[in-house]
Amino acid sequence: MVLLGEPEKAMKRFSALSLARNAFTHHENWPRQWRSPEPKPDYDVIVVGGGGHGLATAFYLAKEHGITNVAVLEKGWIGGGNTGRNTTIVRSNYLFDESAHLYEKSLQLFEQLSQELNYNIMMSQRGVMNLAHNLHDVRESKRRVYANKLNGVDADWLEPEEVKAFCPIIDISPKARYPVMGATLQRRAGVARHDAVAWGLARAADDRGVDIIQNCEVTGFRIENGAVTGVETTKGTIGARKVGIVVAGHTSVLCEMAGFRVPLTSHPLQALVSEPIKPVHPCVVMSNAVHVYVSQSDKGELVIGAGIDSYNSYAQRGSFHIIEGQMGALKELFPIFSRLRMMRSWGGIVDTAPDASAIISKTPVDNIFINCGWGTGGFKATPGSGWVFAYTIAKGEPHPLNAGFTLDRFTSGALIDEHGAAGVAH
Amino acid sequence: MLLIRCPYCGLRPEVEFSYGGEAHISRPEDPNALNDEEWGDFLFMRANQKGAFRERWVHTHGCRRWFNVLRDTSSHEIHATYEVGAPKPDVPGAAKPVRKPRARKSAKP
Numbered sequence: 219m220v221l222l223g224e225p226e227k228a229m230k231r232f233s234a235l236s237l238a239r240n241a242f243t244h245h246e247n248w249p250r251q252w253r254s255p256e257p258k259p260d261y262d263v264i265v266v267g268g269g270g271h272g273l274a275t276a277f278y279l280a281k282e283h284g285i286t287n288v289a290v291l292e293k294g295w296i297g298g299g300n301t302g303r304n305t306t307i308v309r310s311n312y313l314f315d316e317s318a319h320l321y322e323k324s325l326q327l328f329e330q331l332s333q334e335l336n337y338n339i340m341m342s343q344r345g346v347m348n349l350a351h352n353l354h355d356v357r358e359s360k361r362r363v364y365a366n367k368l369n370g371v372d373a374d375w376l377e378p379e380e381v382k383a384f385c386p387i388i389d390i391s392p393k394a395r396y397p398v399m400g401a402t403l404q405r406r407a408g409v410a411r412h413d414a415v416a417w418g419l420a421r422a423a424d425d426r427g428v429d430i431i432q433n434c435e436v437t438g439f440r441i442e443n444g445a446v447t448g449v450e451t452t453k454g455t456i457g458a459r460k461v462g463i464v465v466a467g468h469t470s471v472l473c474e475m476a477g478f479r480v481p482l483t484s485h486p487l488q489a490l491v492s493e494p495i496k497p498v499h500p501c502v503v504m505s506n507a508v509h510v511y512v513s514q515s516d517k518g519e520l521v522i523g524a525g526i527d528s529y530n531s532y533a534q535r536g537s538f539h540i541i542e543g544q545m546g547a548l549k550e551l552f553p554i555f556s557r558l559r560m561m562r563s564w565g566g567i568v569d570t571a572p573d574a575s576a577i578i579s580k581t582p583v584d585n586i587f588i589n590c591g592w593g594t595g596g597f598k599a600t601p602g603s604g605w606v607f608a609y610t611i612a613k614g615e616p617h618p619l620n621a622g623f624t625l626d627r628f629t630s631g632a633l634i635d636e637h638g639a640a641g642v643a644h
Numbered sequence: 645m646l647l648i649r650c651p652y653c654g655l656r657p658e659v660e661f662s663y664g665g666e667a668h669i670s671r672p673e674d675p676n677a678l679n680d681e682e683w684g685d686f687l688f689m690r691a692n693q694k695g696a697f698r699e700r701w702v703h704t705h706g707c708r709r710w711f712n713v714l715r716d717t718s719s720h721e722i723h724a725t726y727e728v729g730a731p732k733p734d735v736p737g738a739a740k741p742v743r744k745p746r747a748r749k750s751a752k753p
Contacts, residue, residue, distance in 0.1 A: 471694050479689050481684075481689050528662070528663035530665075530692060531717050532694045533719065539659050630680065
């Protein structure tokens with residue numbers, strides 16, 4: 219609903235001047251950053267799912283393709299699902315060509331996103347280290363460094379002393395149960411503020427005319443002669459020429475409503491944060507072998523994650539022994555954290571694909587497109603995913619960057635098997 | 645942590661078990677007779693229900709036997725555990741079968 223007296227387009231640019239001006243009024247007069255419109259009877263494109271990927275899709279539909287008659291339907295509130303639950307890591311050091319190109323596109327978009335959105339996403343390119351703990355890790359890691367370099371993705375191999383120099387709190391003692399034998403380092407990788415990414419994209423999409431409709435759950439699809447004509451929602455039926463489904467863990471549920479199957483299983487992925495402490499951890503450290511990844515937020519909390527719970531679930535919570543394992547791994551790598559207290563833990567539901575790669579594709583229903591299967595690592599792909607999905611929806615064909623990420627690769631066998639770089643740690 | 649009743653050993657904590665995904669998928673009688681789509685279906689397509697779900701677990705750190713579990717994926721409530729080959733227990737409060745027959749539509753490239 220548009221409030222009385224509120225201008226249709228309320229976006230004001232953020233600047234040092236606007237900050238100063240609003241300081242005089244105790245910051246109580248900032249306008250709302252996006253509208254809360256009632257749905258129109260129909261749209262050119264409906265994006266189902268108001269997470270980062272859905273909002274990015276709407277933003278790039280408007281910006282790159284001039285399609286502004288777009289609605290983003292979100293059953294809860296925007297950015298309240300996995301976008302607000304991840305460990306905020308952004309990197310592009312994937313092994314295979316398809317993934318490296320897609321994630322590198324995303325990282326490049328991330329690098330300019332604050333300026334593009336006029337919204338500080340707190341991008342911090344502090345470097346991501348992936349540790350190697352045995353000879354096999356070392357070989358695989360070096361292979362990944364070489365593959366990254368061939369694909370134009372920055373990557374370095376660090377010897378244990380260089381690892382220690384880059385992150386002094388790591389235990390590199392050769393007596394450790396899992397000694398650090400080196401690491402890959404992507405210096406352009408790092409972290410970004412997840413909420414800000416969602417909010418900045420929402421604000422910029424809204425400014426270009428996109429309707430962001432929250433508390434609007436899709437309950438079915440209208441399909442005539444094999445093509446979609448609209449969606450049924452808790453706010454009534456809304457017509458659509460094209461529909462993009464970007465709903466992460468609930469993709470299977472939505473696709474079943476639309477009458478086709480996807481090769482996904484939904485699992486809880488848990489993360490947690492510690493009490494805030496002074497800056498001690500200068501980068502992001504990931505370890506597949508002892509299985510944890512950790513960075514320190516600007517508030518001082520350690521942000522810690524690991525792998526999925528093994529069982530299928532939609533419950534947004536997981537089992538405690540998974541967290542216990544993460545803590546063991548954390549203490550193994552960083553003895554300094556042994557008495558650190560943990561403050562909060564939570565779970566999100568991730569849609570994992572058999573080859574640990576995303577599906578950005580046309581579907582058996584004409585004009586329904588899906589963007590799913592990001593599994594445990596979707597946040598880093600947010601702008602890139604939206605960019606290629608917007609292209610796919612606008613043109614009706616995939617962009618060369620996502621041409622390999624089709625649904626039919628599970629029939630043809632042309633999998634993008636990223637378990638090494640994606641399936642374990644993010 | 646889930647508490648799972650192994651049909652052979654009784655109630656044990658989840659850490660003793662390993663997960664095996666969707667239950668009641670049988671290997672095709674004649675694999676050579678399948679086309680690519682059917683083979684891909686067998687390998688990759690899985691029911692991913694929100695709600696009652698039949699799945700396999702193995703008691704890795706116990707009797708090491710496989711069995712089936714009927715569990716709700718939105719509440720984690722375990723309705724029943726049963727031996728492989730035993731009749732499928734009904735979903736409490738549900739009249740219709742848990743699983744819809746598979747659609748055989750082809751994905752477009």
